Amino acid sequence: MRPAPEDVRTVVCAGTGVIGGGWVAYFLARGYDVVAWDPAAGAEERLRHLVDAAWPALTELGLADGADRARLAYEPDLAAACGRADFVQESAPEDLDLKRRLLADIDAVTPEGVVVSSSTSGYGMTDMQTLCTNPGRTVVGHPFNPPYLIPLVEVVGGEQTDADVVSWTADFFRLAGKSVITMDREVPGFIANRLQEALWREALHMVAAGEATVEQIDLSITDGPGLRWPVHGPMLTFHLAGGQGGMAHMLDHFGPSLLSPWTRLVAAELTPELRDAVVDGCDREAAGRSIDDLVAERDRGVIAVLRALGRA
Amino acid sequence: MRPAPEDVRTVVCAGTGVIGGGWVAYFLARGYDVVAWDPAAGAEERLRHLVDAAWPALTELGLADGADRARLAYEPDLAAACGRADFVQESAPEDLDLKRRLLADIDAVTPEGVVVSSSTSGYGMTDMQTLCTNPGRTVVGHPFNPPYLIPLVEVVGGEQTDADVVSWTADFFRLAGKSVITMDREVPGFIANRLQEALWREALHMVAAGEATVEQIDLSITDGPGLRWPVHGPMLTFHLAGGQGGMAHMLDHFGPSLLSPWTRLVAAELTPELRDAVVDGCDREAAGRSIDDLVAERDRGVIAVLRALGRA
Structure with missing residues (x-):
């Protein structure tokens, strides 16, 4: 039983x-x-x-x-x-x-x-x-x-x-x-492992090509985007990269740079449906918090993380 | 001047x-x-x-x-x-x-x-x-x-x-x-943007394919690997995934799963040179800290981050 x-x-x-x-x-x-x-x-x-x-x-x-x-x-x-x-x-x-x-x-x-x-x-x-x-x-x-x-x-x-x-x-x-x-469907690697595996593979390619060292890769994360991710995750983080226009502005404005050769992973096609799904998802996740609210929340979070790790 | x-x-x-x-x-x-x-x-x-x-x-x-x-x-x-x-x-x-x-x-x-x-x-x-x-x-x-x-x-x-x-x-x-x-050479996106772009593109593919929602993607990072990355970065984090054997054991043991379809990014070929470069890089970065030392350091770091963000 x-x-x-x-x-x-x-x-x-x-x-x-x-x-x-x-x-x-x-x-x-x-x-x-x-x-x-x-x-x-x-x-x-x-x-x-x-x-x-x-x-x-x-x-x-x-x-x-x-x-x-x-x-x-x-x-x-x-x-x-x-x-x-x-x-x-x-x-x-x-x-x-x-x-x-x-x-x-x-x-x-x-x-x-x-x-x-x-x-x-x-x-x-x-x-x-x-x-x-x-x-x-x-x-x-x-x-x-x-x-x-x-x-x-x-x-x-x-x-x-x-x-x-x-x-x-x-x-x-x-x-x-x-x-x-x-999750309502099976995907190899589920969600988080797919995301960290993409990062890990790009890192291995960079080491193999002599583009970055192991130490540079770790420092680039611990002192860079790694400080934002525990606060808001990657999507809401980019919601704040577009200024007051949020994710909608970010995708409409920086969409073309999705095609830049910034990683070996081929970009997703930014269809209107994908654009709307991401914008709507950020709006749902923001749940009424304005860009200013989220910026203040991110700043408090990053400062707290820096302090917590003795790096403020 | x-x-x-x-x-x-x-x-x-x-x-x-x-x-x-x-x-x-x-x-x-x-x-x-x-x-x-x-x-x-x-x-x-x-x-x-x-x-x-x-x-x-x-x-x-x-x-x-x-x-x-x-x-x-x-x-x-x-x-x-x-x-x-x-x-x-x-x-x-x-x-x-x-x-x-x-x-x-x-x-x-x-x-x-x-x-x-x-x-x-x-x-x-x-x-x-x-x-x-x-x-x-x-x-x-x-x-x-x-x-x-x-x-x-x-x-x-x-x-x-x-x-x-x-x-x-x-x-x-x-x-x-x-x-x-x-950096001693120019690479499009430099280091950190290449890494976060790989993650971002995988995330967009997942949203486009209906494999995950925006909210699930953010939660998977804020409550998952995002808590480790500000402490040790992705490479040293995986140095601790192999138990006492560290990165060497991790690559020798899990190398084949590098080929798993866990992301749309094609894997780097794990040549002996790449394997050694990653293992040596982790050893240099660890700088004498044992696996036990690093585990204790990671644990203190993750706890500090959780506490700092009010999630302990």
């Missing part, structure tokens, strides 16, 4: 590398019992090292009532681990065949109805749930490193995933303190 | 839109006399609005001795403006012909040897300095919006730029409080 999201007590983390171990630390800090499983040699020791390293940060952010590292149980037997699950988070290596088989194995030993979520960085659940007897309960819950600090989780089902499993998973992660994006 | 960087007293800002106006506010706050020129109707009123809007932020960050908005002079005549310059920052609209002509006009009326820097978002100075009588003193000094808060300035000369003008400009911007990247 699937518990209500608020009745989840025991989370099983299958796979405890950097991502899975980060999930373990996070769920412990949120007051869950966590059962960890990982077949790799030395995995338990590495996991406890990771949890101990994360704990001061989690303590500083505030632990949930009853949160305790002693509530971590390491279980070498998958069936014994999953048998106790109210929720399973799979974080195995990024290998499609391995994930297909592991999800089927987890499905076979997890109580009926309990949701099985995968941390996959980019596979669609449609491709991963193929060997499961109960694919309806499998879903992607994609976190960001480190899962114990970065709020975002992208939730998306596969073709055989039950719709109520997607909404249950989003509800559960929100109750657990996460910021959730529910 | 070109003053020493530390002897610059009067900065001329030619073009006072969002970027040029931001430069005006910044130089005023750093205690310079600023002479502003912009031929657009209503430009002076918009500039004073922008400077007034920025001033609380600049005051909060700390004004230089003697900094005063009254030290802004608006001058409708280009020759009268540039005649007073110890340094000129040009921030005209992004139109190559316009910039070519304006830089030549500025060059004709600016005292001998005084450096003329352009805020261009992506043109090379080689293409912009063609009409100048003294192209040797023209250089790109590319800021980020808003120039009064974002530290980064990318400095790069054109084929005819004197080498000592590039180093003078880097020195001047550093003295004025900026974080400077000096």
Whole structure:
């Protein structure tokens, strides 16, 4: 039986590398019992090292009532681990065949109805749930490193995933303190990984071509656009690049420079439909805040980030 | 005569839109006399609005001795403006012909040897300095919006730029409080704009294809990778994605997923040379900090950013 999201007590983390171990630390800090499983040699020791390293940060952010590292149980037997699950988070290596088989194995030993979520960085659940007897309960819950600090989780089902499993998973992660994006279609890399992958690939091309060094690339972000992105994101940031005219002015005025050779990625065609979708999206997101309001908000945010990092 | 960087007293800002106006506010706050020129109707009123809007932020960050908005002079005549310059920052609209002509006009009326820097978002100075009588003193000094808060300035000369003008400009911007990247070759979009343009284009493709909304794109960054980038930049961030093995493990282990269809940008070929360049660059940047050190540093940074933005 699937518990209500608020009745989840025991989370099983299958796979405890950097991502899975980060999930373990996070769920412990949120007051869950966590059962960890990982077949790799030395995995338990590495996991406890990771949890101990994360704990001061989690303590500083505030632990949930009853949160305790002693509530971590390491279980070498998958069936014994999953048998106790109210929720399973799979974080195995990024290998499609391995994930297909592991999800089927987890499905076979997890109580009926309990949701099985995968941390996959980019596979669609449609491709991963193929060997499961109960694919309806499998879903992607994609976190960001480190899962114990970065709020975002992208939730998306596969073709055989039950719709109520997607909404249950989003509800559960929100109750657990996460910021959730529910996607209504599968896209390789989901949203954030597609965006950061585009940046990463352009960076690798620049290093390969001798156009920039690793250090210049990092400095260009930490002291440049990286200071704006945590405040408003890339779209609303550009909403402020067009002065009082906002994104509409920005696209109408700078549209042609979309075609400049500023990256190796070919530009999207700026059709009237795309132009309107972006302008309308910014207006919805601004939700009544004027350009002046947003500029003041951005400025406060950037100053706060600079100060927080000791760079003001 | 070109003053020493530390002897610059009067900065001329030619073009006072969002970027040029931001430069005006910044130089005023750093205690310079600023002479502003912009031929657009209503430009002076918009500039004073922008400077007034920025001033609380600049005051909060700390004004230089003697900094005063009254030290802004608006001058409708280009020759009268540039005649007073110890340094000129040009921030005209992004139109190559316009910039070519304006830089030549500025060059004709600016005292001998005084450096003329352009805020261009992506043109090379080689293409912009063609009409100048003294192209040797023209250089790109590319800021980020808003120039009064974002530290980064990318400095790069054109084929005819004197080498000592590039180093003078880097020195001047550093003295004025900026974080400077000096590039040794011209690349369209320089470094940071190439990186953010790749992300922006992928985002536009996703909106056009109905894969994500504007709001989802912004949330995916503000609550996801955008929280890590101001701390370590994209390269050192991935140095921590490979566990104790760092970037070397990351590339050797996840190299194949470079080929995943996670963005429309074709991947760079991961040659042994590129692999080593990235690994060596991360090692240089880490400068002796272990993975554990960097993880702790990242965690402190992300927590500080979350707290600073009221999201902890």
